[in-house]
Amino acid sequence: MVRAAEAVLSHRAGAAVSLADPEDLGGSGRTSVIRARVVRNPLSMDRTLVIKALPEDEDPHAFHRELASYKYATALPTESRPGPQLIASDPEARVLVLSDLGHGRSMTALLSGPDITETSHAVSAWGQALGRMHAATVGGDADFRALLRLGSVAADGMDILRESAERSIDGAPSVLADLGVELTDPVADALRAACGLFTDGEHRAFSPSDVGPENILLNDVGVRFMDYEWGGFRDATLDVAYAVVTFGARLSTANIAHRVDLEVALVDAWRSEVYPIWPILGHDRDLGRKVLIARLLWVWLSTVWMLPADGDGAGQFADDSETVVAVPAGYTHDWALHTNDPRVIVSRWSDLAAAAVRASNTDIADFATSVGIALQRDWLS
Missing domain, CATH: 3.30.200.20 (Phosphorylase Kinase; domain 1)
Structure with a gap:
């Protein structure tokens, strides 16, 4: 090497x-x-x-x-x-x-620390860094695709998270039937809309893909994203929602009580950087709806990844006719979204339900509550 x-x-x-x-x-x-x-x-x-x-x-x-x-x-x-x-x-x-970005401090250490003020500042810096990256890369999709084609034409259409999300949504009725939860039309529509953010969306910008706390370092320059595997252009609200979903499991006991305030700090910091190019995000209702839909997808996908593995170690779910592999073997563990702790998944559904209530979306709130209760029963009872 x-x-x-x-x-x-x-x-x-x-x-x-x-x-x-x-x-x-x-x-x-x-x-x-x-x-x-x-x-x-x-x-x-x-x-x-x-x-x-x-x-x-x-x-x-x-x-x-x-x-x-x-x-x-x-x-x-x-x-x-x-x-x-x-x-x-x-x-x-x-x-x-x-x-070399140097040593600095990891975001995971800052989230798990005892000082809520320090944690809040770090989370706000995280949101600002996401926003600066998105604002600087709007309109660069064609340049990125040109670079992809220089190396491999096949890589142009390759997006492992999009493919995993699409397969997970295809298998949702079967998974939910096993849990005894109904997939209502509004929630199914929201999942499909969220999946469409990978290839479409009003706020397209560059994303390293896995912007969870494990891949973030704070050094003298500021917040740095350390891993660009599977990077590409997608709707920026996917990144914001990904950050919100993944940081909760890293919070210290002292900081958990401030989780909602930290979510708001991260999203508001991001918005402060992108508002000049996407002024519609200045409306709290529009912003809350967009982030909620993206968040629904990430919580759902992380749940699918917790299901039993096949012989190759790939997360899977099945219906009556076939087994659908959600992501290639060995890849799920590379993501901050992935967890082997069922308590984390149950907590994500509870947090999603609370976020949906704040956004006045009763369809997602009721669905998230039902899934959380079912998983609590099946996994933690």
Whole structure:
């Protein structure tokens, strides 16, 4: 991995580049991520770099999508870059060399801390960073697709979350029948509308895809998003709702009581950055409705991912005729949305019901309450 990074850096520089002292930074399980010190370089490089390598059996289209995401984000003005800069890459070796964001503080640590003021400031900074990224990338869809086509035409239409969401909605009647919950037409329409936000929507912008707290670092520059796997353009309200859904499980006991206030702080901070380009979001009712629909989808998808696994370890659900695989084996665990704790899922439905009440959406409120009660009965009783 280090040798592959040295080779691609040396090729880029036109002279030998040496790296040393590799430090394992973990990774998602499928990927390897290390930090290495730059010992010798002919260019004015950072003193440390981060190297990310994907396994050889990884779908090459997935690598090309991630590479296109880093290329797109790196081309943005410095003040608008949401995360690390792409330094070099080798598609054959499936290696990315990135700038090092440093150590900083993780969002998960800030959410789990005892100081609600510090946590609130961090959550607001998270929302602002999302908004700045979205505002800076509106209208860039064509540029991103061009980068995708340079690497792989097939990667252009590949969006693992969209595909997983579509399959989960197709299988919803069967899953809900097993729980004894009715899928009413208004809720089914809301789920389909939320799924459409991946390919359509009024607020399209770039998203790294997994903007949960595990992938966020606060350093001297501010909030940085660390992982662009499956990045692409989609409706920005999906990101805001994803953040709201995923941070609850990370809150400390002291901060849980302030959960609703933290949700409001995150959404309002995001809105403050995007309001100039999307003024309709200045209306609380419109904003609340859009975020609620996206939130419904994420809570539903995280529930589907909790269902039994097939022989390949992929989340699944089944109807009378076939088994529908929600996401390829090994991928669900890479997402902040994923959890193996049924208490987290039940809590997400309860929080969704409360959010729907605040948004005056009785259809989603009643549905979320029914699903939460059914899961509490089946999983926690």
